[in-house]
Amino acid sequence: MKTIKVGLLGIGNVGSGTYLALEMNCAAIEKSAGVHVEIAKILNRRPEAKRAVDVPREKYTADPYEIINDPEIQIIAEVMGGIEPATTYMADALKAGKHVVTANKAALAVNGKQLQQLAMDNHVMLRFEASVGGGIPIINAVADPLVSNQYDEVLGILNGTTNYILTKMTENGADYADVLRDAQAKGFAEADPTGDVEGIDVANKLSILISLLFGKRILPQDIPTTGITSISGIDISYATEFGYKIKLIAHAQRTPEGLTYSVEPTLLPVSHPMAAVSNEFNAVFVRGNAVDELMFYGKGAGPLPTGSAVLGDIIDIANCIAKGAAFDVQPLLHYDSKMPSLGEGSAQYYMRMTAIDRPGILGHIASTFAKHDIGLQSVMQRAGDNDRKTSVPLIFICYTTERRILNEALNEIRADGYATSIDAVMRVQDR
Ligand code: HSE
Numbered sequence: 285m286k287t288i289k290v291g292l293l294g295i296g297n298v299g300s301g302t303y304l305a306l307e308m309n310c311a312a313i314e315k316s317a318g319v320h321v322e323i324a325k326i327l328n329r330r331p332e333a334k335r336a337v338d339v340p341r342e343k344y345t346a347d348p349y350e351i352i353n354d355p356e357i358q359i360i361a362e363v364m365g366g367i368e369p370a371t372t373y374m375a376d377a378l379k380a381g382k383h384v385v386t387a388n389k390a391a392l393a394v395n396g397k398q399l400q401q402l403a404m405d406n407h408v409m410l411r412f413e414a415s416v417g418g419g420i421p422i423i424n425a426v427a428d429p430l431v432s433n434q435y436d437e438v439l440g441i442l443n444g445t446t447n448y449i450l451t452k453m454t455e456n457g458a459d460y461a462d463v464l465r466d467a468q469a470k471g472f473a474e475a476d477p478t479g480d481v482e483g484i485d486v487a488n489k490l491s492i493l494i495s496l497l498f499g500k501r502i503l504p505q506d507i508p509t510t511g512i513t514s515i516s517g518i519d520i521s522y523a524t525e526f527g528y529k530i531k532l533i534a535h536a537q538r539t540p541e542g543l544t545y546s547v548e549p550t551l552l553p554v555s556h557p558m559a560a561v562s563n564e565f566n567a568v569f570v571r572g573n574a575v576d577e578l579m580f581y582g583k584g585a586g587p588l589p590t591g592s593a594v595l596g597d598i599i600d601i602a603n604c605i606a607k608g609a610a611f612d613v614q615p616l617l618h619y620d621s622k623m624p625s626l627g628e629g630s631a632q633y634y635m636r637m638t639a640i641d642r643p644g645i646l647g648h649i650a651s652t653f654a655k656h657d658i659g660l661q662s663v664m665q666r667a668g669d670n671d672r673k674t675s676v677p678l679i680f681i682c683y684t685t686e687r688r689i690l691n692e693a694l695n696e697i698r699a700d701g702y703a704t705s706i707d708a709v710m711r712v713q714d715r
Contacts, residue, residue, distance in 0.1 A: 291351035294364030301591025387414035393491035411597035419589030433572030444564035444585025472585035482511035490534035499621035544629030632712035
């Protein structure tokens with residue numbers, strides 16, 4: 285049986301998961317793929333650090349170019365994360381004629397275009413199934429059998445850490461900081477969890493999905509992004525009363541005017557299939573013009589689920605090499621759509637504000653919304669919900685409006701002094 289040698293750049297959470305998944309399933313892989321995959325060398329810049337897997341020390345090197353320039357290594361899996369030096373190593377590996385597999389959403393979101401071009405120029409494959417949705421095979425699924433569709437909308441729960449935190453806050457009323465620590469201990473969160481909780485990780489993943497599904501290059505920094513750090517228990521319980529769950533949602537939609545996109549905490553009707561996605565699970569929900577609604581569900585974080593997606597790409601490539609099959613160097617990411625990029629579009633919104641408890645205030649606020657042509661679907665005021673006797677929390681859900689117009693109305697409400705603070709504004713997914 286032919287042996288295909290692989291080099292791993294990194295042996296952190298994802299690298300260890302990839303190594304372990306291969307150890308666990310080696311015999312089955314050989315039987316079904318007819319090829320022996322060997323992880324021959326591993327970049328480990330901290331050989332003294334304790335790792336989750338037991339690797340023979342001779343496989344370790346501190347020099348990435350010992351892997352990139354090794355003539356026996358045909359596939360390189362980049363699992364170190366971060367934009368640099370990962371992008372440079374991947375580019376050099378592609379130039380050296382190696383196939384590259386990566387889990388690196390940040391590098392792909394920013395440099396995917398150049399890396400994909402390098403792969404095509406050098407007639408090698410660049411595969412990145414693990415970069416979005418961890419173990420969920422979303423990339424290869426939408427790029428391959430579903431290529432017959434034009435996609436109209438995508439909704440993603442794309443971060444295990446934040447979904448885990450929101451689930452525990454919703455189910456047990458747990459404290460944000462405690463749940464975050466728990467997620468870090470389980471290996472879901474990045475070393476610096478800012479990227480997770482501020483939505484940056486999700487913006488990277490949405491940027492990749494947008495080029496895959498809609499053929500546009502929207503850099504993560506150009507995606508309107510709000511994380512989960514200001515979500516309070518009170519909004520979670522009001523949302524529950526209104527029949528919604530709050531999830532951090534990546535959303536993009538083709539509209540007659542152009543492509544809209546955002547990453548933000550969103551109220552999902554409890555009946556929506558995405559509302560049932562809990563803990564570190566991720567899901568991607570797409571609407572195609574031929575296939576209609578599809579949902580992909582699985583573990584979006586953690587060493588083994590992510591490692592399994594990395595390994596899947598490695599095995600696919602190894603299989604092509606072993607069979608002498610033509611390499612599939614067709615680009616997965618597309619950047620040629622002329623559709624205008626609009627950012628946040630129109631939606632229904634949930635709003636919580638603190639208002640002075642005086643006759644006529646609710647009427648003034650409702651008239652300001654009406655002046656901006658914003659209709660109110662639901663309104664709630666309960667004096668007992670606030671410990672200050674002179675003010676009350678007011679909760680509104682409005683009908684579909686442009687976010688820009690809503691902001692104008694809210695600024696006016698605040699400037700006129702009807703509300704002392706606007707405490708929360710969140711998108712509501714209507715279907
Ligand atoms: N920190 C990420 C998450 C890992 O929590 O989903 C996968 O990108």
